[in-house]
Amino acid sequence: MIQKILRVLFGSKYERDLKRLTPIVVQINSLEESMRSLSDPELSSQTRKFKERLAKGETLDDILPEAFATVREAALRKLGMRHFDVQMMGGISLHWGNISEMKTGEGKTLTSTLAIYLNALAGKGVHVVTVNDYLARRDALWMTPIYDFLDLSVGIIQHDMEHDDRKKAYSADITYGTNNEYGFDYLRDNMVSHIDHKVQRAHYFAIVDEVDSILIDEARTPLIISGPSDESTDKYTRIDKIIPKLIEGEDYEKDEKAKNTLMTEKGVAHVEEILGIENLYAPQNVDLVHHVHQALKAHKIFQRDVDYVVQNGEVIIVDEFTGRLMSGRRYSDGLHQALEAKEGVPIARESQTLASITFQNYFRLYEKLSGMTGTADTEAEEFHKIYNLDVIVIPPNVPVQRKDAADRVYRTEKEKFTAILNEIKDCRDKKQPVLVGTISIEKSEVLARLLAQAGIAHNVLNAKFHEKEAEIIANAGKPAAVTIATNMAGRGTDIVLGGAQLFKESLESWKESDPVISEFKEAVVRADFERAESISQRLDSQTKKSKANDILTSAKIWRKNHDEVLEAGGLHILGTERHEARRIDNQLRGRSGRQGDPGSSRFYLSLQDDLMRIFGSDRIAGIMERLKMPEGQEIEHPMVSNAIARAQKRVEGHNFDIRKHLLEYDDVMNRQRIVIYKMRNEVLEGGDVTGQAKSFLEEMIEAQVVTTCEGGNPNGWEWDVLKEWFEGLGLPWKVDQDEIKKSKNPQLAIFDSLNNAAQTFYQEKADRIGADVWKLLERNIFLDILDHRWKEHLYSMDHLREGIWTVGYGEKNPLVEYKLQGFRLFDQAIENMKYEIVSFLVRVEVTEKTQLPEEKKEYKKVGQELTGGFQELQGAKPKNPAAEAMPVTSGGGGSSERKTSRRKRK
Template structure:
């Protein structure tokens, strides 16, 4: 009650911070715009060396912020045909101050990041711009690259399967793009090297994390693991796997879907002892056998093909539960991957042992300065502050939001939900309005695809099975008559541009 009254009188903390930034920076930056427009490209580029000289003469990044932001805005206008709005300037200041900027979908977070990235790169030490997948890292580096290059900065892009020399060169650039996984694994690999000159990731100076809630909260405790082969026979996995179908849920084993665990019951243990021909499964001499049985039960009960993994070229490839993307080369530990391979009847690779590991939470806390941006951070503000000492500021939209957000609809059964979804998609498609349908797994995306196929509705599916066509599918998703069925791999940072006449039809219709 008292807090509500005080907020009405003095404004919220968010309001006061936005007012502080607006009064301190917007006027001075905007006042420089006419003079910046008169500069030639070479004169604009020379500003970078001028800023570096000022820093060398004891000025700070805060001292040159106004001038640097004005230069970056003008560069964006010239080479990208994008001029930073005032709210984007505010977002840039928030990121430079080591905070999280919550910006609504479509407000141009990628462009906002150019301001603090340019400013902080001037001091040396490197700036890391971290995205959730390789596609976005490549897209953002190519899209924003001309702005940095006009101003004389170098950019690098870390991609999967890059050799060390190329990685070292990318990290040596002023601004480096890449995914959270690539940055984390490079750190682990560097810590396993014997000579400092063999390392590729030199510093942890300043990181701007895109979709920060996904990386720093949803995946914060996800361990990155580098493992090596352990000397162990794989035949036992096949032997145990053949016994699992004889076990019955509830009677022989229990499953906890929420905690992703499965455990044998006493009756299940007795059943396996009879099948394996052993007197006591938990005897010290059979501990290895117990481990195999537990992992085989988990593989059958908890891990589903086309949801948790795909079969590709005779191998089990993990699908990331957060991004919906394939993770080639990644393997579950403690024999779980081998148990899944046995279940699918493919060749079992040797079991691995952990050589190095770190969580995203511990990795990102090593940075001297950390900032982030997303469309959904306010709800996790207490966690950001407690774990990372990061404040969250909600940035206003450039124009009033006109998106029509409909209430959620709850159905009695899943089949009724699917029928209603197909009906709604069909109705919208008949008007020519593009439709984007979000699903939680490959399996569900293909289920709704089959139902639409029976109705004769033309559509495309974007999931880990078709990731090679991602850029093409996304480019066409906003065109008239387009129907796109996507897993969560398309839900983070993907820009869909509306085609001609779509705005008049009501814009993109999104169904989750």
């Protein structure tokens, strides 16, 4: 009631947002004529003038109208594209640090150039985030003419780039790349041994394209850089053999809603009998319990060609939201190995975490974050709670004409597919293109076989056939085209009615500076073919005339196809099943009806669909039985639609809880990560390591004195323990016990004596070795030991998290316990690190002159032996032989083992 009253008084959020945006758009439009009157050099010089104004104290908001008007004019001159007013609204929203929800086909890529240009003027770098390498490269190359004209540099991050090229791309004013590349580069930057090896700059401003996909769907899986552990893989094969012997309902229960399995008491006894052990839950068998559970999930919950595919002897995860293959990523906690055992492919060893971060915590590093997508409003609460991002819904440039029909529900999947085939045939007969959305590879292939049997030509776009993704989706708008796509495969590429406009590519590639050619191009773009044909006759060579004729022929064919599709009703979207998230269904529908085009959509469901089956189709089935509905008869009723919407909301809430749960645990690690990375960066940036080492030394002596010298009577102190510890550290014992005992404050006296002796010894060693060599030794030893201890701590935290759920049996909160125990582990890791650093520095000696590693500054990928570590000081070694047994790692935070970058699945 209160919300209704507020809406009446102040208008809806949508209305309030438009009221804020409209006056700024009016101001931008008032500058259009003045910008149009500028020459090219004058328009280009606007960038220099804006930077000068910013340097004098003006803000980005102050220059926004002029900057946006400048970009609009530059886009018109260089790309022949003029920003619509609604795109101006989207650009303002992005600059303010919001999510701009814009319908499919509204030109989000062009919209983003406004906020990108404005924020790039600050000189701190703008990151544009896309879902894959293809889109990063396409969007960057597409928009680069605007940025080049306005004197801004553009970089593109691609997966297999050399280090120097990657660093150069990040140093550009504007950088395009994928969420994975940005995240992994951040982790790698915090594992390098030299400041010059870092590639990223500060995290200033990011625009995330398809923001719901990246910040919501993919946020369930952290980014991880890992190296293989030493555990044997035989156990996976051993456990895999027993799973087929277990019986559902007797030995285990399957919970499809939670995607989990649960062993029964009978099942535990059965497993014990098969494995020949007395107690599966004995402490020594805890590992077996875990692997039996994971093997059960691999066999009974995870399905081939739905959750994963097998290609070239590898199990590759399929993204449940996009249907794309997630090469290089692996399920965690032994699940991926269980799947490999199930499929009979080589089993990779479990890996050890070397660095990790969630997308939530990575993107919260940016001073300002924004995003754009066609579907964000349903997840507005999560965007606000996790990222402090508001969703602003931008109106379409032309009202949406698409007709969305009610869902049709059938009793069985067979009846549903029969109805789908009939509808596809009807569309094909009237030459209407159809985009068929499926939720898995398996279902797309079932439907493809049915279409083949019916003699219907079609294209299939799923994770197995993603190489021609852009080409297939671009031609999905041809007359009578039938395209089957898993979820949102092809997202980011427009489906143009009539098919791909190949003549436009020919026009863009025709770069000759001939005024007649320019006139011809303009006529073709405006579809004035008679005029274009007349102009082509004035071209001064047969070669040019021939090319013009080819372009004109291609344009006419496209126009004919376009008109046929318009007459048939535009693109028809046919959903074969409802997805768990309403947003994914809306994305599929949004492929049709772009920029005011006609279109239509309908979803077909059966009571055997996963969503319907798991979330209560019994009531609907009962109605169908009571009405004695014949086979093939569908239900089309608001009650059904409401039931589906409620089920989807429940699943969305469950998925939100999973992501929130993941973030709560990673927040613990994030606080620790910030401390460690800050220490690393201070050292890499030339910080005072000597001061830190002396401070560590003083802290350790103080702690030891407090422990061994309790009370005011020195006769009761543990002198032998203190002396053994001090000499064990590598320091000379020069304490006059009689003098200490005579002191008024013996504790302070012993501390001063030990600390002065230690600091003097340390400084004398530094002076003897030489300032340059000593500084380098300190730096490299500090980094190597810090990285080694951090890696060990991550390993401990992984194990802590795996087992922390058991405290729930004692009525304790696992998250609270994880925080408490994690803090203790981190505190201990820091203390061990300080001791190890000081001990090594006190003992180390340089016995021969050697080349300084810093002179080389050579970069090698994380995972190779880095040459920046202190091991490269060939003459540097610990004075005390006992120190030689201390574990040391190379400068990059790892050993010579191969490391891999992956995404961890939960």
